[in-house]
Amino acid sequence: MAAPELPGFGPGTVVIGAGQGGQYTIQSLIGRGANGTVYLVRTAGGQTAALKAGPEKPELKAEVEVLAALKKRELESGVRRSFLLDADRFRIDGRSVPFYVMKYVRGMPIDAFVRKYGHRQIGAAGLSLLERLAGLHRAGFIFGDLKPCHVLVEEGGGVELVDYGGASALGGGVKQYSGWYDRKYWNAGERTADPGYDLFAFAVLCLHVFDEPGLSRLDRGLLPQTRSAEDLVKLAGAIPALKPFEPWLVRALRGSFPGSREAYAHWKAICRLHPVRAGRASSGMLAAAFCGSLVLLGAVLYAAFSL
Structure with a gap:
């Protein structure tokens, strides 16, 4: 309401x-x-x-x-x-x-950004997002309601989180959550505010961005009591574009990262092994695309922010 x-x-x-x-x-x-x-x-x-x-x-x-x-x-x-x-x-x-x-924030949702500029852009965008999450965790909170419309990629390639209405103090209960991104929805853990909750949500976000139909089919084919993190792990292994990040996704989905700093370091190491060559999303063309759509993107951003 x-x-x-x-x-x-x-x-x-x-x-x-x-x-x-x-x-x-x-x-x-x-x-x-x-x-x-x-x-x-x-x-x-x-x-x-x-x-x-x-x-x-x-x-x-x-x-x-x-x-x-x-x-x-x-x-x-x-x-x-x-x-x-x-x-x-x-x-x-x-x-x-x-x-x-x-x-x-002048930017576009992370799913739209990756689809527009290519799947290799998830590396840098994901690293920036993990940096923001790690900072929030150090401040004593988790973001909680992590999903594409709350993750905006700015003109320079940085990521900003918007709508902190779901942020919850570490150790407490998660205040706001959304279906697929909620680990309890997948019987993969409780709605307790710990860094692993955000990391799990980011892993699901990757699956959503790269294979939304596959994630939807998986969800429809399971009963609430039979959903599990292993179903998501299998889906992650079946998405070619996410192959370099599969080890990271598996750890996040299974909740095996000790914290967001380690998750950030692991993602960064993967990015170094798989650098993105200059292309469509680099400097001039990326800036032009953003400048040409600032008004529309601003409206989309804050319409999503306020919901």
């Missing part, structure tokens, strides 16, 4: 944070989801960003807490690419509306 409308949040509205004083001019509505409404905004400095506002709900507060913890961890590590830009409250018509401002 989508969040209720926010009266007064229309194009031209200047949102001023009551605590931090940040100013954001609303440009347009991007999308609405259960935890809030997302708007395209322009900062006081003229930068494009996205603002998510909503009613007083613990889910929205939890998203901000996750992003704040991740930002703190990144700053301590010398990384300055935080997704969270600001978090505050806006007073309007006697009401106090919580909001947070995030980086506006």
